[in-house]
Amino acid sequence: MLHITNIRENKENFITLLKIKNIDAADLVISAISKDDERKKNQKSVDDLLAQGNKLAKKIGELYKIGQADKASTLKEESSLIKERSKKLQEKQTILEKEIQEILVQIPNIPHPSVPVGKSDADNITIKEVGKIPTLFDGAKPHWELANDYKLIDFDLGNKITGAGFPVYTNKGARLQRALIAYFLDKNIDAGYIEYLPPHVVNEASGFGTGQLPKFEEDLYKIPSETDLYLIPTAEVPVTNFFRDIIVNEFPIKCTAYTPCFRREAGSYGKEVRGLNRLHQFDKVEIVQIQHPEKSYEALDSMVHHVAIILDELELPYRILQLCGGDLSFTSALTYDFEVFSAGQERWLEVSSVSNFESYQANRLKLRYKDENGKNKLCHTLNGSALALPRVYAALLENNQTTEGIKIPQVLQPYTGFDIIK
RNA sequence: GGAGAGAUGGCAGAGUGGUCGAAUGCGGUGGUCUUGAAAACCAUUGUACAGCAAUGUACCGGGGGUUCGAAUCCCUCUCUCUCCGCCA
Known part of the structure; x- marks a missing residue:
């Protein structure tokens, strides 16, 4: 606001x-x-x-x-x-x-002047493309077939106990998921982010603070009770709301958190949602920064750099996009998206979105700092995924499939305890 | 689930109808002293809205009420704590 x-x-x-x-x-x-x-x-x-x-x-x-x-x-x-x-x-x-x-509350955040004009994701600008698009052998498969062949993910079982979009990870598939979470968290902690493990449910005030409510209530799972609660769509919501109604005196504040994320995703069907491409529940490791207004764009760059390093280490081909005005979210002033190339589907998949919200959330949150004259001013808030799991997972399976099995990138091996899935 | 206690400024904690935006202590900031620091001492130190300012107004968990006047009395909601029961 x-x-x-x-x-x-x-x-x-x-x-x-x-x-x-x-x-x-x-x-x-x-x-x-x-x-x-x-x-x-x-x-x-x-x-x-x-x-x-x-x-x-x-x-x-x-x-x-x-x-x-x-x-x-x-x-x-x-x-x-x-x-x-x-x-x-x-x-x-x-x-x-x-x-x-x-x-x-109906007026969206003001985009940064550098944001390119555009109608949809087709008009986003590619800032950078890194890594080589892999060429796969004949008979290479998309990740949902691989997940099934190697017994990594049981979509039917999730369907049975909950519904579509709620996969069950099994065996090495579960282990790989856990390895990714731990690896991401460690990378973030090494970069100076403090780890939090927040509740996965928030109250209405928190939903308002980060801008999900009231406008986007239909995107959330609601738990009706005397005081309504909501399943979090991202760790951004609980973590940023730690700082609701606070006057901070030191910058930057850097937090990271792993949480599952719950999204209704009403109206998305078909190929787009196949396998892990779009889920109702997925795991994500988030990074959040509270910054001085003069430092927030510098911080945004450093967050982008940080995410890039992780993707480099995972040896995934990726590109960084600057979102055009039409694709920019309601609350964001400037957003960079990261997409990895998933060779089995031959398409780019969004795995991270790094945004500066400037004071838009801070005003809702009443998150302030004292300037040099002792006056209270609004902070800037930023966040990004580092990283969202499912599509990274999908790309790893697809890009690293060989006739021998699926190879695990070196950086993950200490976490998985194996170097190939057979 | 049963019984009780409580919610006051960054923190601790006083305040039961008018002079209370609120004692006191701690913390923070500025200063004196000191070669420097500590200690001591002095001063200052909540938030929001309106206003160029002087200043005015509101806020003592949220909402409502009584009263000329409420942090203080009444109703209600939320939350926290203690004890008992149940339980990962």
Whole structure:
């Protein structure tokens, strides 16, 4: 959510920049500002009235003290009247505040000026392509067939106990999954990230803090109870919300967490979701940074670099994309996607998304720091996957298949305890 | 599941109807002293909104109520703790 004073100060600029996201926000921006004008005016009336009431109450108190309570009755009446009037104005104020909030949550984050214009993922810009696309032998297979042949993943079993999109990993398949998680976490810890193992369920306030709620409720699994809870769609939600309502005094804050992620993914069917390509539950290791606004883009670069190193080590061919305005998420100002080439399907699969949210989440979270003048300012938040498991897993199976079996990259071998799956 | 206690500033902890945005201690910041540091001493130190400012207003877990006036009284919700039961 954007801050209203920020919108006031950058009105034209914001409207222009939002066009990069293919959004015409002029009406929203204008109505937010005019509602806020009204809010300010009304606030002033309320404050004046309350000040008057406070003065009266003080006077009455003094009269009582000096034993002239009889003189207080007209003042009391006056005070009652003021109270009635202020109550009405306060109700109006509450409504205005709510209306402004409702407008603000509809305005997406402002894209960074460098974000390329574009309609869809077809317009994303390839920044870099690394590694050689492997040429496979005749009879090479996609990962869902490999997973079945080598008894690594049982999709049917998951289907039976839960439903489509909830695979069961078995034997070396489970071990490989666990190895990847441990390897990713170790890499992140080595890079200075503190490991957390958060709850996999969050409350509504957390969902709001990172921007999933209220707009994207249909993407989440909800657990109805007296206080509604939500299964996390990413570790970003619990981890970033650690810092809700906090004034931090040291930068950067770097966190990493492994969690399963739960997503409804309503409306995606067919080839796109085959095998591990798109799941309702998947494992992911996330990195999160809380940064000083002046350092956040530097941090974004370092996160991109960090993810690249991991993919280098895994010996997977990958490319880095800068998302165009049309593909950029609601809350992001700038996002780089990582895609690995999965040779069995001959397609690129997104395995990481690294974003700077600037102060968009921080404003919702009330996550602030003290600047050199002691004034509270909003922090910047960033996060990225390092990495999402299933598609890395798919690419490893597909790219490393040989007629002898599936070879495990060297860096993973200490974690798996085997170097080939036969 | 049963019974009880509680929620106050960064932390600890006072405050039961008016002078309380809130004592005190710790911590933080600035200063004095010191070659430097520590100690000691002095000062300062919550958040948000409105305002150029002076200042005003709101906030003592959330919401509502009583009252001229609420951190303080009442209702309600949430959460935490203790004891008993159950249990990984």
